[in-house]
Amino acid sequence: MSSKARHLASETSVRFARFLVSAFRFTQTSLEMTANLPSVCKFNYHVLTINVILSHMEVILIAAITADGFIAQSQDQVSTIWTSKADRAWFAQKTREIGVVVMGKNTYKTIGRPLPGRHNIVYTSNPDIKNRDPQMENLEFTNLDPTNLIKDLELRGYTQVAICGGASIYTLFMQAKLITKMFLTIEPVFFGQGIKLFNQSLDDINLELIESKTLGEEGTILLEYNLSK
Template sequence: MKVILLMATTLDGKIGKSPDHFPDWTGKADKKLFVEITKRAGVVIMGSKTFDTIGKPLPDRKNIILTRNKKRISEWENLVFTDESPGAVLEHLAAEGFSEVVLAGGAMVNSLFAEAGLIDEIIVTISPKIFGFGLSLFTQEISMELVLKDVRRLGENLVCLTYSVVNAPLLNHRFGRGFFQVGA
């Protein structure tokens, strides 16, 4: 199962000003790339704060929402709330026939997958914005070695960088630790 972390950042490396900052600052070319990659994968994984900011599931894709709230129930066919570990989520998706998934944030979900050594590729679009403060890609210290695969311009003002992850963090097990154990 290939896991792609797909995020838009500002030039100063922020993915948002706050957890509920709606991602309307990224531009059309970034949104087009996001739709293209997530539809190709067929499944997108995000945290509950990211989902709540968007407000509804992304169409034509399976939406997996990681949450600690076991009472959340989906009213949509293409949306699943779960408190399972990243590894368990990937195992279920592989059993359903998916071969690729996209992590769409936020920083906590990114950290959960990174800490478990489950990210294979990182695609980042850099928007011509500076927030000066806000959320980073990860909520904690993460150590990854990356190899640059591609650099391209998107539209007039965006740059898209694609990296392969060549080594996972110290916790390098394919289906890592539980959802509630980040930073434990």
């Protein structure tokens, strides 16, 4: 979907949400007004009930890890220096399909710029200082908790979001039990030590393997999992 079409869809979703709120308030006010009327003056309302079926937001964790389970050797390490060309191509294609990516400020710093063709949301402790860079329409900063961020994205018309690191952001969304799918690319590399995928212990999580395949000719393996509820 083009950025123009996505913007139109988002605008339509917001307008529809406002319509629903107005309709609800009108119905609620009407019922409150008639509640105190004498019974002789009361009449039956045929209230129109609007059932809105919102598509479930798919929250997708995407990470590249080494064969010994690390996502980086240090916080300022750029992943492109150790991930394969095939993985980088797959990541670009998949996140463009999804449309919006979420990452922490350290991950954003290693990239150095917003990822083109995607809406970039960066977690920071002080988003009001620079909530939107006027030169970068596809970049915004936030400190919303994960649940409220997902609700906000749903209202904007998104149906998928990619969680792209680092470890603290992966952990934050996993602890909130929002992740519905995981894509892990395993590179044939050993770090020995470094930053793990998650920086805190998590409750038991059951993964259902959907697909396993090789990317390119460098030995990169792509694993797709659904998270069991």
